Amino acid sequence: MTGPGASSPTADACTSCGRDDEPLHAVHRIYVTPEAWDTPGRADVQDEVEHWCFACRTQYPHEDA
Numbered sequence: 313m314t315g316p317g318a319s320s321p322t323a324d325a326c327t328s329c330g331r332d333d334e335p336l337h338a339v340h341r342i343y344v345t346p347e348a349w350d351t352p353g354r355a356d357v358q359d360e361v362e363h364w365c366f367a368c369r370t371q372y373p374h375e376d377a
């Protein structure tokens with residue numbers, strides 16, 4: 313079965329938004345936790361490689377894979 317939301321071993325759609333008409337770039341997603349009154353801010357870089365389109369790379373924190 314294939315279709316939107318199906319996991320695929322090949323990167324042909326953006327991992328973040330799912331669009332498949334943009335060039336993709338391998339990245340590691342970074343989960344940013346904003347600073348709070350009792351905790352300092354932090355950024356957790358994920359080990360998993362994702363493939364993002366340009367729009368997502370401009371909007372969301374990441375680093376090159």
Ligand SMILES: [Zn+2]
Pocket residue numbers: 326327328329330331364365366367368369
């Ligand atoms: Zn995207």
